[in-house]
Amino acid sequence: MALRWAKRLGLNADSPARAGLSGLTRVGGLLLVLCLGTLAWAVDLRYAPFPPGKWPPACPLKALENTAPTTGYRFQPKGASIRLDIDEDADGNLQAQLVRSANGQPLSARYALTGSTLGFDGAFSAELSPDGRPDLLIVQRSGGAGLAAGYAWLTVFVSQGDRYVVSSIESYDPAPHDWLKPGRAKHCQLIQTTPIWTDATRDGRAHSFWVYQLLDFAHGQPRYVNQARAGFPLWVDYRYKASHRATRKLSAQQKQAAWAKRDFGHIGPAKPAATPLP
Secondary structure (H helix, E strand, O other): OHHHHHHHOOOOOOOHHHOOHHHOOHHHHHHHHHHHHHHHHOOOHHHOOOOOOOOOOEOOOEEOOEOOOOOOEEEOOOOOOEEEEEEEOOOOOEEEEEEEOOOOOEOOOOEEOOOOHHHEEEEEEEOOOOOOOOEEEEEEEOOOOHHHHHEEEEEEEEEEOOEEEEEEEEEEOOOHHHEEOOOOOOOOEEEEEEEEEEOOOOOOOOEEEEEEEEEEOOOOOOEEOHHHOOOOOEEEEOOOOOOOOOOOOOOHHHHHHHHHOOOOOOEEEOOEOOOOOO
16 A cells, blocks of 8 residues: 555655665555655655756745734735635635735735645745735745645735736745746746656656746746746656756657646636635
8 A cells, every 4th residue: 555655746766765665565665655755755856947056036025914803813914915814614624815004995806825724835026917016925835744734825916007816836845946036037937847757768767856847927827938938848757866868768749648647736817715614
């Protein structure tokens, strides 16, 4: 059972997290994956899209302070007339809505946040569109263990003139250095990270990969702009040896097929909440 779960989690024969499973009992192997998997599967800079010292300039993210007096969360960028309200619904899940800070007037629908309430990672402001108005993002993680610990969902509120476009992005273990400043542009772009396992490879064996793609929010909804940076999209082997180079284990057609079958790494409009607040 442990080996089957290891396969489902993407721990193939050349993955560090699966090393030693053959010498353990099935129960022990499963415990290794679940208990120690967080350390093994956190995004490892040994497999990052850029080598040490070569990371492009990061775009500044500002962590917002929660000003809610009791329950829920209230986040307001300094000097802004908008506020992000996050509350728990009747099912115990979090919902977010953008409002006017002066009177609480809604500026957006109420959106359901994906992930665990235990994995709530806060709210941030950033310049995601070039209109000079504050853009907001929420990071919520799975709250799980093993590979699942790194799964995260970003809900992004991007200013577009007199309205906000709200989207949802799945990305593995997002960190501040994943937000890049593209050249002389004044807005930020995101490196989306997706772990992918596939056995449809050139050598016919199962392998795991980190897939890096570049997302831009200048027009509201996220869109892939891999052509803006050399080397993207980038598929890196996940194995013992550190690497920042594109894998040779997959053809272009195999990459396309593996990406189409992914369980995680989707982007699209955020879903309005269906459950009422208590």
